[in-house]
Amino acid sequence: MYWNRPARQSFKHHTTPRCSPKGETLDFRARLIMFLLASLTATLAACNRQPSTDKETVALIPMGSTDEFWKSVHAGGVQASQKLGVNIIWQGPIRRDDRTAQIDVVESMIVRGVKGIVLAPIDNMALRAPVEDAYRNKIPVVIIDSNLNSDKSVSFVATDNYKGGVMAGEHMIKLLSGKGRVAMLRNVEGSASTDNRERGFLDALKNAPGIKVVSSNLYAGATTESAYKQSENLLAPLKTAQGEIGLDGIFCPNESSAFGMLRALQDGDLTGKVKFIGFDSSEKLVEGLERGHMDALVVQDPVRMGYLGVEKLVAHIHGKKIEKRIDVPATLVTRENLKEKSIKELVAPDIKKWLAE
Amino acid sequence: MNKQLKDWMNKLMPLAALILVYLIFAFIAPPSFISLKNLELIVRQTTIVGIASLGMTLVIIGGGIDLSVGSIVALVTVAIAWLLMTGSSPLVAALGGVLTGLLCGLINGALITRLKLVPFIITLGTLLVYRGCAKGLAHEQKIDAPLSWINELLAALKPEQSWMLVPGGVWLLILLAICVTLVLRYTRFGLYTFSIGSNEQASRLCGVPIEKVKLLIYGISGLFAGFAGLMQFSRLTVGDPTVASGLELDVIAAVVIGGGSLAGGEGSVLGTILGALIMTVIRSGCTQMGLSNWVQEIVTGIIIVVAVVLDRMRHSQKP
Numbered sequence: 001m002y003w004n005r006p007a008r009q010s011f012k013h014h015t016t017p018r019c020s021p022k023g024e025t026l027d028f029r030a031r032l033i034m035f036l037l038a039s040l041t042a043t044l045a046a047c048n049r050q051p052s053t054d055k056e057t058v059a060l061i062p063m064g065s066t067d068e069f070w071k072s073v074h075a076g077g078v079q080a081s082q083k084l085g086v087n088i089i090w091q092g093p094i095r096r097d098d099r100t101a102q103i104d105v106v107e108s109m110i111v112r113g114v115k116g117i118v119l120a121p122i123d124n125m126a127l128r129a130p131v132e133d134a135y136r137n138k139i140p141v142v143i144i145d146s147n148l149n150s151d152k153s154v155s156f157v158a159t160d161n162y163k164g165g166v167m168a169g170e171h172m173i174k175l176l177s178g179k180g181r182v183a184m185l186r187n188v189e190g191s192a193s194t195d196n197r198e199r200g201f202l203d204a205l206k207n208a209p210g211i212k213v214v215s216s217n218l219y220a221g222a223t224t225e226s227a228y229k230q231s232e233n234l235l236a237p238l239k240t241a242q243g244e245i246g247l248d249g250i251f252c253p254n255e256s257s258a259f260g261m262l263r264a265l266q267d268g269d270l271t272g273k274v275k276f277i278g279f280d281s282s283e284k285l286v287e288g289l290e291r292g293h294m295d296a297l298v299v300q301d302p303v304r305m306g307y308l309g310v311e312k313l314v315a316h317i318h319g320k321k322i323e324k325r326i327d328v329p330a331t332l333v334t335r336e337n338l339k340e341k342s343i344k345e346l347v348a349p350d351i352k353k354w355l356a357e
Numbered sequence: 358m359n360k361q362l363k364d365w366m367n368k369l370m371p372l373a374a375l376i377l378v379y380l381i382f383a384f385i386a387p388p389s390f391i392s393l394k395n396l397e398l399i400v401r402q403t404t405i406v407g408i409a410s411l412g413m414t415l416v417i418i419g420g421g422i423d424l425s426v427g428s429i430v431a432l433v434t435v436a437i438a439w440l441l442m443t444g445s446s447p448l449v450a451a452l453g454g455v456l457t458g459l460l461c462g463l464i465n466g467a468l469i470t471r472l473k474l475v476p477f478i479i480t481l482g483t484l485l486v487y488r489g490c491a492k493g494l495a496h497e498q499k500i501d502a503p504l505s506w507i508n509e510l511l512a513a514l515k516p517e518q519s520w521m522l523v524p525g526g527v528w529l530l531i532l533l534a535i536c537v538t539l540v541l542r543y544t545r546f547g548l549y550t551f552s553i554g555s556n557e558q559a560s561r562l563c564g565v566p567i568e569k570v571k572l573l574i575y576g577i578s579g580l581f582a583g584f585a586g587l588m589q590f591s592r593l594t595v596g597d598p599t600v601a602s603g604l605e606l607d608v609i610a611a612v613v614i615g616g617g618s619l620a621g622g623e624g625s626v627l628g629t630i631l632g633a634l635i636m637t638v639i640r641s642g643c644t645q646m647g648l649s650n651w652v653q654e655i656v657t658g659i660i661i662v663v664a665v666v667l668d669r670m671r672h673s674q675k676p
Contacts (some may be wrong), residue, residue: 065650089647098601103592104402107513108644114386125501126593133513328478 057087058116058313059109060306063145064096066230068282069302070120073144075354076306077118084314089114099126106130110137116317118309119153120145128152140316144309146193154316157308157326159300160191163201164330165253168277168298171332172205172249175295179210180248185227185234185261186219187254197253197279197298214238214247220257227252227260235264247274255280258297262288281333281347289335296331303349304328371615371631374660378635381429385446388493390645400527402429403513405430405588407530407630408602410611411537412581414629417612419574420554420567421469421476426582427604428487429461430599433586437507438500438596454590455583461487462579476575479525484605488531491598500571500596507575524587530630533584538626544580550574610657613638614664635660644662 034186062070081088093101121127135152187194220227252258258278272295440450456501512528615628643653
């Protein structure tokens with residue numbers, strides 16, 4: 001017991017001479033360590049799929065490894081790597097906001113000596129230093145999805161969000177035949193990608209003088225829950241005393257805001273009475289489209305983004321010149337074209353086929 | 358086997374573990390793992406946890422725990438970025454950040470000694486408080502800051518800097534580690550720390566100024582978290598209120614792997630640094646092999662449990 005110890009001595013010496021035979025304990029300890037280390041080595045060796053050395057190895061680093069979106073990017077990357085005969089290392093932080101973990105991964109890939117890196121930076125500033133370090137080590141970096149404030153990358157492959165917004169706006173004009181009242185529920189303050197979609201949508205509507213924007217200053221917030229509440233706040237003042245809605249069209253610039261609005265429309269028994277366009281896809285949104293609760297979705301193509309990222313990187317490694325900015329076009333999905341094979345692959349890509357191996 | 362030899366064996370255990378883990382990866386990871394550049398990367402990636410765990414070593418030797426270090430690190434990165442944004446010079450910003458850490462630590466210490474509550478509860482509370490402060494100060498966003506020499510502290514060395522061997526931040530870690538070792542070994546404060554951790558009641562009866570010593574211990578832990586925050590900011594180049602969540606667990610794990618006892622009264626600086634290195638080696642090896650995150654987590658978890666099992670076996674030998 002501690003309090004039996006003499007004052008100073010015991011602080012330095014953890015053990016007293018009186019105890020069970022030490023040889024035995026140490027043996028047991030040594031055996032325990034040996035056993036654990038051996039099993040560790042075996043596990044690691046079993047997990048280790050050492051890439052064959054005759055192929056070039058490139059790294060594909062996403063923002064997070066759990067989202068559906070990034071799994072699709074991974075699938076696209078694998079698709080490209082198989083076609084081009086390169087090895088691909090898929091490694092990223094688990095959480096989408098873990099900047100340090102992503103920096104660690106980029107640095108490790110530089111030290112590992114990969115031939116190139118495809119990176120979806122979590123932060124447009126924090127990832128500058130590692131990307132510039134890669135540049136000094138002559139490892140080319142292709143940026144995908146979100147831009148980086150650095151000129152040291154080879155190319156930027158992403159969806160033009162402004163164009164996607166314009167696409168939604170033009171379709172809205174078509175749906176309303178150029179006449180009516182339209183509302184837009186914004187995503188969150190300070191999100192560059194959705195800001196551009198919102199700007200594109202509003203700019204497109206300016207070409208139709210018959211269309212009046214009745215609400216465009218509400219933000220949905222980060223969660224589906226907050227989006228639902230804000231949707232109700234948006235719809236409430238537009239309702240007439242007779243229970244009719246004084247609104248002809250709605251646009252939501254991302255998945256969560258669109259889903260919140262869809263729920264609010266369904267609960268308010270307003271589906272079908274208002275033309276509704278969303279951005280990005282999910283199972284629930286596609287279901288809403290099928291049931292006629294929504295009219296269109298502007299959908300990005302993450303599989304293509306992953307594919308193009310790897311393809312362009314490999315082209316650069318082989319000395320070809322590639323463009324600084326490569327657009328991954330967004331696609332308008334409606335109830336009519338939902339049955340087409342290419343659209344089906346877009347809204348529900350066959351990720352398993354590529355990731356199962 | 359005599360007592361001193363046994364004592365040395367206990368001390369060497371973390372070193373042996375580090376060498377073993379390194380050798381295993383040298384054997385199964387790609388050849389780049391044993392390159393000098395990777396060694397530099399490993400020490401760079403250890404620096405943040407390493408500096409914070411020096412303070413934690415003191416806290417744990419003193420029989421306490423500090424769960425708030427991760428939040429302090431986040432608050433410090435935000436404070437530095439905020440100071441830089443508002444036009445302070447990098448030196449002022451760095452000092453301001455480190456002092457923020459010291460202040461947080463002193464608040465911990467004051468609460469623990471005044472309210473007479475266990476450190477676990479107090480620092481669990483301040484973990485949330487400091488994290489909240491960081492988010493509030495940053496308006497729940499990251500703060501971009503202009504680049505300065507602070508960002509060079511933990512960056513990869515450029516070819517013309519190769520005379521430094523390792524970046525400045527790593528030198529800071531080494532310097533601080535030596536300081537803490539000397540303080541623990543040769544000062545009255547060091548002796549008091551061990552004695553409080555071994556038996557607080559007996560120490561009180563012997564006239565050890567428990568309150569003062571504890572205040573100082575948590576103050577130092579906060580100060581070191583401040584330095585760790587400076588290093589974190591150096592790596593991130595932005596003030597990020599969500600950074601380093603869960604860092605306290607890495608830091609505690611480093612101390613425990615290095616032979617520190619959560620029951621207090623035991624622990625060494627060298628062991629702690631080795632413990633921190635072991636975790637980075639595992640992470641680096643797994644990343645370079647292209648293994649998924651979950652494998653690293655399982656491996657690190659196993660090592661922590663093994664370390665604690667060894668710790669308990671050491672204790673069970675006492676009469």
